[in-house]
Amino acid sequence: MKIETKCVWAGVSKNEKTGSISMPIYQTATFKHPGLTESTGYDYSRTGNPTREAVEKSIAELESGTRGLAFSSGMAAISAFIHLFKSGDHIIVSNDLYGGTYRLLEQIYASLGLKVTYVNTSDLAQMEKAVKGITKGILIESPSNPMMKIADISLIADFARRHGLLLAVDNTFMTPYWQQPLSLGADIVIHSASKYLGGHNDLVAGLIAVKDPGLGEKLGFIQNSIGSILGPQDSWLLLRGLKTLAVRLEQSQKNAFELVHWLKKHPQVKSVYYPGLKEHPGYQIMTKNCTGFGAMISFEVAQPALIGTVLNRLKLISFAESLGGVESLITFPCQQTHADIPKEIRDELGITDCLLRLSVGIEHVGDLINDLDQALTIEEDN
Numbered sequence: 598m599k600i601e602t603k604c605v606w607a608g609v610s611k612n613e614k615t616g617s618i619s620m621p622i623y624q625t626a627t628f629k630h631p632g633l634t635e636s637t638g639y640d641y642s643r644t645g646n647p648t649r650e651a652v653e654k655s656i657a658e659l660e661s662g663t664r665g666l667a668f669s670s671g672m673a674a675i676s677a678f679i680h681l682f683k684s685g686d687h688i689i690v691s692n693d694l695y696g697g698t699y700r701l702l703e704q705i706y707a708s709l710g711l712k713v714t715y716v717n718t719s720d721l722a723q724m725e726k727a728v729k730g731i732t733k734g735i736l737i738e739s740p741s742n743p744m745m746k747i748a749d750i751s752l753i754a755d756f757a758r759r760h761g762l763l764l765a766v767d768n769t770f771m772t773p774y775w776q777q778p779l780s781l782g783a784d785i786v787i788h789s790a791s792k793y794l795g796g797h798n799d800l801v802a803g804l805i806a807v808k809d810p811g812l813g814e815k816l817g818f819i820q821n822s823i824g825s826i827l828g829p830q831d832s833w834l835l836l837r838g839l840k841t842l843a844v845r846l847e848q849s850q851k852n853a854f855e856l857v858h859w860l861k862k863h864p865q866v867k868s869v870y871y872p873g874l875k876e877h878p879g880y881q882i883m884t885k886n887c888t889g890f891g892a893m894i895s896f897e898v899a900q901p902a903l904i905g906t907v908l909n910r911l912k913l914i915s916f917a918e919s920l921g922g923v924e925s926l927i928t929f930p931c932q933q934t935h936a937d938i939p940k941e942i943r944d945e946l947g948i949t950d951c952l953l954r955l956s957v958g959i960e961h962v963g964d965l966i967n968d969l970d971q972a973l974t975i976e977e978d979n
């Protein structure tokens with residue numbers, strides 16, 4: 598079955614007695630046991646709930662894995678992954694990554710003894726240098742956030758296998774529609790489903806999918822023990838979002854390409870970062886590992902003074918954190934998503950005070966261009 602079809606049929610339970618097409622919301626904390634030592638398969642909703650299970654099955658199928666797990670947020674999913682390691686273990690992480698992941702590692706798990714080295718994962722030599730005896734895993738994002746650097750997941754999967762390391766990929770920006778890390782050799786794929794998978798800026802959720810059933814068991818144990826599960830109402834909302842993933846992504850990407858070409862020609866725009874551009878250093882890797890380029894664009898305006906003006910003047914595109922919804926959103930990474938990353942590191946990565954990150958939605962592209970145009974047009978002083 599093709600992925601478009603899998604998306605549409607996410608959570609449709611064909612053997613329900615009622616024949617309901619939409620998965621029911623099992624709003625229950627607990628389940629009655631038929632008798633002593635007997636179970637319906639469900640005991641308590643932290644351990645398992647049919648609505649959440651429908652989401653978990655869907656993400657496993659979409660990512661070509663054997664087991665899926667749904668969490669209360671993307672950060673909860675990343676935390677569950679971190680709990681596979683113990684105090685004194687070392688992991689290698691992309692240096693250009695979601696700011697919240699950096700904060701979690703530095704301000705929560707560092708004090709519990711987890712050691713982390715941040716590297717440019719587009720450069721295998723840097724990764725090779727970072728490996729130590731205590732290294733146990735790798736966590737990468739590709740494209741990276743917000744600089745859109747591309748890591749070659751299949752190359753890194755070979756590297757991970759050679760060193761006996763667990764490879765996790767945060768696939769939030771691409772979704773299984775454009776990129777399937779498990780098929781490229783990764784062990785674990787992680788999502789903030791608050792973004793494209795949910796797709797409507799109305800939900801906070803996290804997902805994990807794995808290929809190896811043993812690893813799935815371990816993560817299931819962590820999920821049940823820590824308890825950061827996705828509730829039945831939000832599970833239903835996520836199933837609803839998943840159904841239109843393919844059409845939303847196609848439209849967003851089409852809009853993104855048009856906007857990128859328009860931004861490149863704009864006199865107030867200094868640089869545009871989008872991996873679908875042929876001149877982008879990761880373009881070849883994207884065409885090899887992915888079926889699309891996504892709809893996230895970062896660009897620099899000509900001078901820092903313009904940032905406030907542009908953000909104030911935009912009428913349609915909202916100045917708001919998050920991404921991946923049907924509505925176009927713009928963020929200023931150095932003061933928002935990446936504020937917890939020290940300035941020296943931000944400067945080194947290119948997260949400057951001129952950089953804006955645009956999540957392109959599914960509006961008519963002409964309206965998006967008009968909005969950006971009026972916001973970027975500077976009246977001459979007189």
Ligand SMILES: *Cc1c(COP(=O)(O)O)cnc(C)c1O
Nearest residue numbers: 670671672695767769789791802
């Ligand atoms: C938003 C995001 C997260 C965190 O997810 P939440 O659902 O907000 O907890 C993690 N990784 C990436 C790439 C993200 O964009």
